[in-house]
Amino acid sequence: MPELPEVEVIRLGLLPYVLNREIVSVSCSGKRLRNEIPYQLLKERLVDSTFIKLSRRAKYLLFHTDRDDILIIHLGMTGQLGFFEPNEPLKKHDHMTIGFRSDKELRFNDTRRFGSILIYSETSMENLENSLFSHCGPEPFSPEFDGKYLHARARNKQQPVKNFIMDNRIVVGVGNIYANESLFAAGIHPLTRVNKITLADFTKLATKIQEILLWAIDCGGSTISDFLSASGNSGYFQANFKVYGKNGEPCVQCGTHLEKVVIGGRASFFCSKCQNSKC
DNA sequence: CAAGTTACCTGACGGC
């Protein structure tokens, strides 16, 4: 489901509810997500503690506790977080519930179970950067992410640019939707081999990735079928899609029929006239 | 080693 904008929208929505509230209970479905839910450890570390900070790294949400533990949630494709009255029945695919004193419960629901729940005890961001995130590239809004960086990382590579910008080792947070939209905005064909892309084009691409991700956050993310923010609202950035899912429709810039091609197993949409760089 | 493919899992949808 979620790419960087959706995760960020969820983070912003959770903030007013999760900080500084006493955690009184943790329960789990017992089903395996991407990893086994560390139920015993969650209970030991979270109950009687409070979250004092909620941050994001790549597509992971990081709940920092007052004991220097970090609860880490990845939403996979279909993960959702929301608040529910304790007496409200669990839904199918609810996998974890965190109860707060005299307050609604935080519930994690994930139909396809591609998400993950981890807890790093008595750890720090620095430790995480050296373990869980050691393979992760920069955040798209970090100072080091720019055209020069992409150009340098692309040297000696010949993979299609769409795979390149979706590769977490290069830059985090860009998934299928925003990769398609960013490449359209930058006028670069998704199959272009990265070693053929000029510094100027990479500079434009880096800028468009940043602009589009920010714009999508402002719109509350994209809701294709089931994305909901923590407060239960759907996003509306999908109204601003120029190419994603628009196979056969006219290009908004030139009227040419948009095309679809599968790259790395993912649907890719483009305008052959506006994104005419060589493959 | 880089690039491409498959697997993980459930549900929605279209064709027959």
Added chain:
DNA sequence: TGCCGTCAGGTAACTT
């Protein structure tokens, strides 16, 4: 109505 194939916002483990 139902069965079957295909597809879906992600990522890591495979294979080539």
